[in-house]
Amino acid sequence: MDVGPVSGVIIGWLIFRAVLASTLWSIWKSRNRFLYQNVTIDPVFTFKQAEELIQEYWTAKGWNNATDAINEGAEKKSEDKANWSLPHDNALKINVDCALTPDEAIAAIAFVVRDSNGWVLDGASRIIAADSSLMAKGAALQLAMNYAYENDLDEVIFESDNQNLINCLNNNAPSPGWRNYVILENLQFSRNRLRSHSCSWIPKEANSVADWVARASLAGSCPTDWVMRPPPLLRKLIESDLCKAKTNVG
Incomplete structure (x- = not known):
């Protein structure tokens, strides 16, 4: 699918944001393990952990890639917050x-x-x-x-x-x-x-x-x-x- 120049920029931004956030979070966790648990920092493990976080992010969103995010629409951010609901009778x-x-x-x-x-x-x-x-x-x-x-x-x-x-x-x-x-x-x-x-x-x-x-x-x-x-x-x-x-x- 040809998403066009504007959508292409948005897709690139989504990918960059996911990679940046996951990498920084993995570095932060490695740093905390070193400080609080005396676990030696392993750059390879930290990178693989970031990869897993990125995959978890796309999976949780139900997307295979950033293009799916464009297709679903960014307007989902404005959805109303859901409330707790009662279970049905006898449940x-x-x-x-x-x-x-x-x-x-x-x-x-x-x-x-x-x-x-x-x-x-x-x-x-x-x-x-x-x-x-x-x-x-x-x-x-x-x-x-x-x-x-x-x-x-x-x-x-x-x-x-x-x-x-x-x-x-x-x-x-x-x-x-x-x-x-x-x-x-x-x-x-x-x-x-x-x-x-x-x-x-x-x-x-x-x-x-x-x-x-x-x-x-x-x-x-x-x-x-x-x-x-x-x-x-x-x-x-x-x-x-x-x-x-x-x-x-x-």
Whole structure:
């Protein structure tokens, strides 16, 4: 397809921006590993890590290349933010999220279980070792699936704000690098043990409750009884979700 001179410039800019951002981020992570974990900087590994990040970026967007971005249109940036929605009757919704330390060596993972009325029924969080957001969010989803299996739950909707992870699980995208292959294999194994369920992507702003639990857990400020007695800020987020969800249904 001949995209023309203007579109060609835009495509070049998209590629340059993706390469620059991924390279700088990989250098920053290598620098943090050197400072905080005493890991020797390997330029080849850093470059390969940048390549994987670029591929993850295109995959998460559902693009094969920058031309696909032009075809879809840049106007998607102005799309309205989505809200958390109620699961259908007799179904449960489990939202998962994570929070990482600046060097991404440690993460708090969390999940929140809610019913068709939007009320929080259960949830949990853990502190784990991690080296990327995708790994941590995959671990959060694994924790949630284990919970669903151990409690023999049916009609479960799992939601994550990591689009790349969800696309891979739903076979809409290739595995994002060999480092995450084991994570995805374990998740697929867990899915095969579950009864009726689905895995869906949601925008970050629609995942605020699980995000709060993860961040508070990482900071050591999440009370053990947060499900039964949510702190004021968490209660406000839950009530906001309920208000917006009921407005959308109405």
